[in-house]
Amino acid sequence: MTYLFRLILLTFASVLAAISSIFLLRSRSDPFEATEFPVFCLESLFPAGGRVRRTLRRKDRRSNDRYRKLLELMTPLEAERVAASAQNAGCTYLLLLLPLLLLLLAVTGDVFLFFVELLLLAGLCLYFDYWLDNTVKRRHREILSQYPAMLTEMSLMVNVGITASEAFERVAVSSDGLLFREMRRVSSSVQNGMPVDEALDTLSLRAPLREMKKFVSLYKQNLVKGGPDFPRTLNEMAENAWTDRKNSARTQGELAEQKLLMPTLFMFVGILLMIIVPAFRNLF
Numbered sequence: 001m002t003y004l005f006r007l008i009l010l011t012f013a014s015v016l017a018a019i020s021s022i023f024l025l026r027s028r029s030d031p032f033e034a035t036e037f038p039v040f041c042l043e044s045l046f047p048a049g050g051r052v053r054r055t056l057r058r059k060d061r062r063s064n065d066r067y068r069k070l071l072e073l074m075t076p077l078e079a080e081r082v083a084a085s086a087q088n089a090g091c092t093y094l095l096l097l098l099p100l101l102l103l104l105l106a107v108t109g110d111v112f113l114f115f116v117e118l119l120l121l122a123g124l125c126l127y128f129d130y131w132l133d134n135t136v137k138r139r140h141r142e143i144l145s146q147y148p149a150m151l152t153e154m155s156l157m158v159n160v161g162i163t164a165s166e167a168f169e170r171v172a173v174s175s176d177g178l179l180f181r182e183m184r185r186v187s188s189s190v191q192n193g194m195p196v197d198e199a200l201d202t203l204s205l206r207a208p209l210r211e212m213k214k215f216v217s218l219y220k221q222n223l224v225k226g227g228p229d230f231p232r233t234l235n236e237m238a239e240n241a242w243t244d245r246k247n248s249a250r251t252q253g254e255l256a257e258q259k260l261l262m263p264t265l266f267m268f269v270g271i272l273l274m275i276i277v278p279a280f281r282n283l284f
Helices: 003-029 043-056 063-070 076-108 111-159 164-172 178-191 196-206 210-225 229-283
Strands: none
Touching: 003 043, 003 076, 043 076, 063 076, 063 111, 076 111, 111 164, 111 178, 111 210, 111 229, 164 178, 164 210, 178 196, 196 210, 210 229
16 A cells, blocks of 8 residues: 555545534534343443434335334334434444544555445444344244244133133133233223223234234224124134144254255265375275
């Protein structure tokens, strides 16, 4: 890297550092309430990133999807605050760290190290979405694993003559799994005066799975109309849920076997080499 190019990089990095300082100073008076979310770093400086985003008129295409996923983990007010911080996080990290990386490149001249640092910076900017996606996926898998047992218990209670609402409350306290905790949240909200439909809609938001939406719709319909079809339909849903779970377990087992195939093959080739190479050495 030539001296002139380093000088240009140093000048550009200095200009970026000055711009970053201006944004940091001006953003001190911006209204901001920290979420203290453990995934965020340097959250107290996020107003500077928000000011940059507003200046550039940058729209976050993932904001709606991010807010919808956060609703599964927390209250709407908390989800709104965390989503707002997540919007500003990436711009804040770029504002603070990009001038520093350019200064290091100008001083060291190590292009490979600069690209590694850029990858780390990109990972820092994308880490929250990665964490959120994985958290929601784990949550969905846990709900689906408990869904057949919940339907079975509900179906047994309804078939012996217990009302649907009482069966719902009994099933909710029968286990400490995630799905059962969400059902207890619904029961608690109804006891505190929330309308049943609104509480069930909250369950659909916190567990936005096709199976759960079908169950909530059936449960709502039974509360309004009643009738003898509810126990039969609930029993059919339970049987289908167990069948789907068995098929899913079989598919996951096949995928695990495929993942183990390559390491096993490499081990087999390694053992063959350990046997064949000494044999050829002794032969020749």
